[in-house]
Amino acid sequence: MREGVRSLVANNFQDEILLDVKNLKKYFPITKGIIFSREIGYVQAVDGINFQIRQGETLGLVGESGCGKSTTGRAILRLIEPTSGEIFFNGQNILQLDYRQMRVLRRDMQIIFQDPFASLNPRMTIGDIIGEPLLIHRLANGKERKKRVQELLEIVGLNPEHINRYPHEFSGGQRQRIGVARALVSNPKFIVADEPVSALDVSIQAQVINLLHDLQREFGLTYLFIAHDLSVVRHISDRVAVMYLGKLVEIADSDILYQSAKHPYTQALFSAVPIPDLKHRQKRIVLEGDVPSPVNPPSGCRFHPRCPCVMTICREKEPKILKVEDNHYVACHLIKSSSGGLSRA
Amino acid sequence: MKVLKQSVEIKKREAEEKKQEVEVIRTTSLLMYTLKRLSKNHVAILGLGLIIFVILVAIFAPVLAPYHPIKYVNILKSMVPPGKEYPLGSDYLGRDVLARIIYGARISLMVGLVAEMVALSIGIIFGSLAGYYGRWIDQLLMRITDIIYAFPTVLFAIAIMAVFERPSITQLFLVLGFLGWTDIARLVRAQFLAIKEREYTEAARAIGAGDRRIIFRHILPNCLAPVVVATTVGIAGNILSEAWLSFLGLGAQPPLPSWGLMLNEGQTYLMAGKYWLAVFPGLAIMVTVLGFNLFGYGFRDAIDPRLR
Amino acid sequence: MLLTVENLKTYFYTEEGIVKAVDGISFILPPGGTLGIVGESGSGKSVTALSIMRLVPSPGRIIGGELLFDGQRLMEKTEKEMREIRGNRISMIFQDPMTSLNPVLTVGEQVVETIMLHQKLPRRKAWLKAVEILELVKIPRARERLKDYPHQFSGGMRQRVMIAIALACHPRLLIADEPTTSLDVTIQAQIIDLMKELKKELNMAIILITHNLGLVAELCQKVLVMYAGDLMEYTDIGTIFRGSKHPYTWGLLQSLPRLDRPRSRRLEQIEGQPPSLIKLPPGCPFHPRCQYVKAECRQEKPELIEVSSDHLVSCWLYQ
Numbered sequence: 001m002r003e004g005v006r007s008l009v010a011n012n013f014q015d016e017i018l019l020d021v022k023n024l025k026k027y028f029p030i031t032k033g034i035i036f037s038r039e040i041g042y043v044q045a046v047d048g049i050n051f052q053i054r055q056g057e058t059l060g061l062v063g064e065s066g067c068g069k070s071t072t073g074r075a076i077l078r079l080i081e082p083t084s085g086e087i088f089f090n091g092q093n094i095l096q097l098d099y100r101q102m103r104v105l106r107r108d109m110q111i112i113f114q115d116p117f118a119s120l121n122p123r124m125t126i127g128d129i130i131g132e133p134l135l136i137h138r139l140a141n142g143k144e145r146k147k148r149v150q151e152l153l154e155i156v157g158l159n160p161e162h163i164n165r166y167p168h169e170f171s172g173g174q175r176q177r178i179g180v181a182r183a184l185v186s187n188p189k190f191i192v193a194d195e196p197v198s199a200l201d202v203s204i205q206a207q208v209i210n211l212l213h214d215l216q217r218e219f220g221l222t223y224l225f226i227a228h229d230l231s232v233v234r235h236i237s238d239r240v241a242v243m244y245l246g247k248l249v250e251i252a253d254s255d256i257l258y259q260s261a262k263h264p265y266t267q268a269l270f271s272a273v274p275i276p277d278l279k280h281r282q283k284r285i286v287l288e289g290d291v292p293s294p295v296n297p298p299s300g301c302r303f304h305p306r307c308p309c310v311m312t313i314c315r316e317k318e319p320k321i322l323k324v325e326d327n328h329y330v331a332c333h334l335i336k337s338s339s340g341g342l343s344r345a
Numbered sequence: 346m347k348v349l350k351q352s353v354e355i356k357k358r359e360a361e362e363k364k365q366e367v368e369v370i371r372t373t374s375l376l377m378y379t380l381k382r383l384s385k386n387h388v389a390i391l392g393l394g395l396i397i398f399v400i401l402v403a404i405f406a407p408v409l410a411p412y413h414p415i416k417y418v419n420i421l422k423s424m425v426p427p428g429k430e431y432p433l434g435s436d437y438l439g440r441d442v443l444a445r446i447i448y449g450a451r452i453s454l455m456v457g458l459v460a461e462m463v464a465l466s467i468g469i470i471f472g473s474l475a476g477y478y479g480r481w482i483d484q485l486l487m488r489i490t491d492i493i494y495a496f497p498t499v500l501f502a503i504a505i506m507a508v509f510e511r512p513s514i515t516q517l518f519l520v521l522g523f524l525g526w527t528d529i530a531r532l533v534r535a536q537f538l539a540i541k542e543r544e545y546t547e548a549a550r551a552i553g554a555g556d557r558r559i560i561f562r563h564i565l566p567n568c569l570a571p572v573v574v575a576t577t578v579g580i581a582g583n584i585l586s587e588a589w590l591s592f593l594g595l596g597a598q599p600p601l602p603s604w605g606l607m608l609n610e611g612q613t614y615l616m617a618g619k620y621w622l623a624v625f626p627g628l629a630i631m632v633t634v635l636g637f638n639l640f641g642y643g644f645r646d647a648i649d650p651r652l653r
Numbered sequence: 654m655l656l657t658v659e660n661l662k663t664y665f666y667t668e669e670g671i672v673k674a675v676d677g678i679s680f681i682l683p684p685g686g687t688l689g690i691v692g693e694s695g696s697g698k699s700v701t702a703l704s705i706m707r708l709v710p711s712p713g714r715i716i717g718g719e720l721l722f723d724g725q726r727l728m729e730k731t732e733k734e735m736r737e738i739r740g741n742r743i744s745m746i747f748q749d750p751m752t753s754l755n756p757v758l759t760v761g762e763q764v765v766e767t768i769m770l771h772q773k774l775p776r777r778k779a780w781l782k783a784v785e786i787l788e789l790v791k792i793p794r795a796r797e798r799l800k801d802y803p804h805q806f807s808g809g810m811r812q813r814v815m816i817a818i819a820l821a822c823h824p825r826l827l828i829a830d831e832p833t834t835s836l837d838v839t840i841q842a843q844i845i846d847l848m849k850e851l852k853k854e855l856n857m858a859i860i861l862i863t864h865n866l867g868l869v870a871e872l873c874q875k876v877l878v879m880y881a882g883d884l885m886e887y888t889d890i891g892t893i894f895r896g897s898k899h900p901y902t903w904g905l906l907q908s909l910p911r912l913d914r915p916r917s918r919r920l921e922q923i924e925g926q927p928p929s930l931i932k933l934p935p936g937c938p939f940h941p942r943c944q945y946v947k948a949e950c951r952q953e954k955p956e957l958i959e960v961s962s963d964h965l966v967s968c969w970l971y972q
Binding site: 064065171173174201202203204205206207209210213214228230231232234235236254255258268269270271272273274275276277278284286287290291 | 693694807808809810837838839840841842843845846864865866867868869870871890891894895904905906908909910911912913915916917918919920921922923924926927942
């Protein structure tokens with residue numbers, strides 16, 4: 001069985017890049033016809049995004065409904081097959097792996113789901129649910145497996161004696177902890193957390209956020225944290241990427257993004273979050289119109305129909321992602337490139 | 346480690362809470378939970394009672410029947426109305442109607458259950474493959490299902506009879522089984538389509554589970570509840586079908602005490618006032634079918650997720 | 654005083670036991686005022702709203718308390734009288750606009766239905782009024798949009814339609830139960846701004862039910878914090894953020910990640926789980942999770958005490 005504890009990474013990440021996503025695209029075909037269906041269009045859910053995540057880092061991914069963030073998370077794990085692009089995990093392009101190789105890799109890349117009620121099989125005990133990865137990958141058997149599951153129950157803050165209980169006997173927050181335990185049991189290096197606290201009560205959210213944070217420190221985990229709640233994402237992430245309609249519009253360190261966001265959408269997004277305080281009367285940028293559907297995205301810059309700073313070029317040409325300062329990249333025509341040309345995020 | 350300290354604190358707190366609790370929490374699986382709800386459902390209990398009654402009658406037939414249903418023939422005592430000697434009367438050959446009804450339970454139950462098992466096996470296979478793999482497999486299997494669904498039972502029974510030359514109960518198993526799986530297939534397919542998209546199925550894929558594991562460990566156990574309902578109702582239907590197929594001469598042959606055959610034999614005498622030859626077998630059919638139906642509907646109510 | 658709720662108690666009599674969804678809540682609302690009722694799931698905030706409208710579904714019943722609306726006792730009204738109040742003088746909007754709108758009727762028909770029902774106008778006049786209302790909630794091309802079906806609107810637009818239906822008869826009180834929870838944050842900002850404007854224009858009182866303290870800061874003058882059916886704290890908006898007195902309120906405020914504060918390494922979490930409403934612990938419902946718990950907390954429920962003017966708290970720390 002593999003080592004339980006990895007070396008503590010403290011706050012500085014090894015500069016090793018764990019995940020490198022290049023030009024990831026996922027198009028969902030829209031079909032017509034019952035017996036012989038043909039394609040009449042595409043939902044461009046994810047349309048060419050690039051980013052890297054360093055070992056031990058947490059990258060937050062935010063955006064509103066239809067932006068493609070959940071699709072991105074699942075595509076990285078190949079739970080949804082990407083339409084095109086490259087995904088390098090530990091230097092290896094995982095899109096070239098076959099079914100068997102991918103299966104082995106799944107020990108290293110795990111996911112925590114949003115819905116604590118739907119993500120656990122109601123007919124399995126939590127011991128079976130958490131222990132299943134060990135069974136599938138033949139990592140532990142019988143007594144050893146039970147021991148490991150109980151170990152994990154303790155780590156996530158649950159009573160190990162409850163190993164034979166069923167999911168419906170637990171509260172939402174506890175079920176989410178079970179989901180976390182399941183993701184941890186195979187000693188993964190990388191975890192995609194897809195809205196892990198959105199479905200929880202406010203008083204429980206802090207518990208799970210803290211748990212994820214502590215686990216990261218203890219086991220040296222790398223997270224892709226997908227959420228729509230900006231306050232939560234900013235808190236837990238080292239860097240944050242903002243998506244809009246399948247495209248990455250801005251990516252920067254958490255603090256920098258909040259203080260000096262350059263993309264009009266990011267600015268509007270942050271200003272729209274209501275602050276629980278009276279003194280903080282921020283000037284709100286209210287966007288007109290609705291979030292458009294990804295079936296027929298606008299031409300040029302996808303944000304242009306709602307952008308308060310729209311220019312002619314925005315309607316015609318798609319902006320390239322440019323470096324604004326260290327660790328801060330934006331895709332917007334308002335930015336005159338400071339370092340010239342394309343740069344990697 | 347801060348994390349471990351935290352979890353120890355939580356354990357301490359939980360231990361305290363446990364002391365304050367009066368009730369002992371017993372763990373309940375969903376099965377036990379369903380059974381508990383079932384026990385509160387009067388309709389289901391009634392149905393179950395009837396089913397158990399009929400099963401016991403069938404099992405203990407030799408003990409219960411006053412006379413042998415086939416061998417005891419007494420022409421002198423034929424067409425005797427219900428009374429002291431023959432509790433439910435005797436038929437045109439002097440055989441005891443009560444004994445024949447008691448033994449007839451064996452035939453009806455056997456046909457009902459065996460045919461349904463055949464249907465269940467075929468139905469589950471078709472439904473799971475169609476629901477899980479989708480696309481052309483789904484289309485193909487569902488079109489086959491549509492054809493079978495529309496196929497006339499009598500025609501198939503006659504065809505089978507032609508193959509086997511003489512009609513018998515075994516043929517009924519085949520006829521009813523091979524034609525009766527369509528409901529279950531559709532049900533299972535619908536469940537698969539729904540559960541396939543649920544997050545815990547996605548979670549299983551994420552941890553590396555293969556198709557076989559996902560189908561058998563994750564999806565099938567969760568789709569069986571409505572299948573149980575369909576099965577009980579299917580058994581009821583098979584019993585009825587046996588009755589009218591035998592009535593038409595396509596199933597059990599004389600001198601077997603099939604309820605359907607008894608109806609056939611008895612119908613000619615109905616007009617002449619010799620009601621007991623047809624009425625009692627008819628009642629027997631009704632009671633049995635009612636039992637299965639009631640239990641099925643009661644079970645369906647008990648598994649209704651509205652309480653979850 | 655437009656609305657006075659005194660010691661409202663709504664219990665649900667289920668097979669497994671009595672669920673005390675609301676166990677003694679009191680508050681007042683002046684005309685044009687805004688009250689925020691804050692709580693998590695199971696706190697009883699939605700049931701409070703349904704109780705005011707007398708729409709509590711069985712097996713629930715209002716078993717105690719006084720509801721005074723515009724001088725009238727709502728508890729004494731017949732169902733027929735309540736129907737004249739609902740949608741007319743008190744309106745309610747819900748969390749999910751997709752299921753609250755009838756998918757087989759056009760939006761126009763649903764707005765007009767309310768108008769015709771309460772204002773007894775002929776159809777043509779009602780239709781004109783409907784256009785007015787839709788323009789009021791800033792739906793572009795209102796006249797044409799009236800003929801569209803709910804599924805042809807986006808989430809934010811549907812919520813505006815819900816608001817339009819609720820406001821069609823110019824109610825004096827609007828109860829909004831988590832109106833923006835299912836919406837994107839930029840759309841949420843639009844809806845909140847809309848509600849602020851409408852409140853001013855129509856001089857309408859609003860009760861906003863939410864778990865989001867940020868929204869409460871935007872819209873409300875007074876705040877009521879509920880937990881497991883009980884009232885924990887009741888005060889005005891300034892005090893709740895700067896001078897709250899109840900440990901639960903502190904816990905909530907401290908455990909929220911905040912955009913306006915520097916990132917901390919860890920959030921101050923509230924331990925434990927929300928209680929099961931069937932097996933409530935004796936005494937104060939929050940005591941199992943409270944950092945400041947004392948012996949009294951476990952035995953008896955604290956009284957509601959006025960700790961300063963217009964600031965009521967239910968906690969043994971102040972008795």
